[in-house]
Each structure stands twice: as structure tokens, then as C-alpha cells.
Amino acid sequence: MTRRELVKAAIQHKNTPRVPYCIQLTKEAWEAVKPLAGDKDVEGFLDNDVATVGPPWWWWHDLASDWGGMDAPTSPAKVRATAITPISSTASRGCETKATSTSSC
Numbered sequence: 001m002t003r004r005e006l007v008k009a010a011i012q013h014k015n016t017p018r019v020p021y022c023i024q025l026t027k028e029a030w031e032a033v034k035p036l037a038g039d040k041d042v043e044g045f046l047d048n049d050v051a052t053v054g055p056p057w058w059w060w061h062d063l064a065s066d067w068g069g070m071d072a073p074t075s076p077a078k079v080r081a082t083a084i085t086p087i088s089s090t091a092s093r094g095c096e097t098k099a100t101s102t103s104s105c
Contacts, residue, residue: 003049020049 007020023046025033030042037045064075
């Protein structure tokens with residue numbers, strides 16, 4: 001079973017050989033487990049089944065006041081664009097891309 005099939009089966013509440021995982025470590029936690037990783041980087045050591053995805057609003061900026069309420073805003077969002085590059089340790093598993101830098105739109 002591929003990682004993709006494993007994740008899809010788990011989402012569908014089917015039996016899987018193991019639970020797919022996505023572990024994220026703080027800098028402090030990574031420093032604590034780094035001796036166990038040998039020459040691997042954090043992504044290679046964790047070998048997550050799911051690539052982390054951040055919400056797009058982290059790059060939103062300078063929004064009009066109508067974005068602060070409960071009603072749907074009517075003004076357009078101002079978003080800082082992100083450059084998309086492959087994640088080295090997950091690209092080989094079929095995971096596509098990761099935002100790595102920002103520039104103004």
C-alpha cells in the first residue's frame with residue numbers, strides 16, 4: 001500500500017496496516033531528537049505520510065475593515081504570493097510542493 005493509498009483509506013475509515021502520520025517538531029524538540037537522526041534532516045528523519053499544508057491566510061496582509069467581522073467580506077484580499085518548490089524528502093513520495101518564500105502581489 002502506498003502512502004497515498006494509506007492516507008486515503010484512513011480518511012475513508014477503512015482498516016489500514018498502520019496509522020498514517022504527520023509529526024511536526026518545534027526547534028527545541030528537533031534539537032532533542034537530533035542525535036537519533038544521524039545524518040538525516042528533520043523531514044527525512046520523521047518520514048511523514050502527509051506533507052504539512054499551511055492555511056493561506058498566513059500570507060494575507062493589509063486587509064480592509066470588512067475582513068474583521070462575521071459576515072463575508074466584500075473587498076478583495078491582499079495576499080503575498082509564495083514561490084513553490086519541491087520538498088526534497090516528500091517529492092519522491094508524490095507530494096507536490098511547499099511554499100518557501102514570499103513576494104508582494
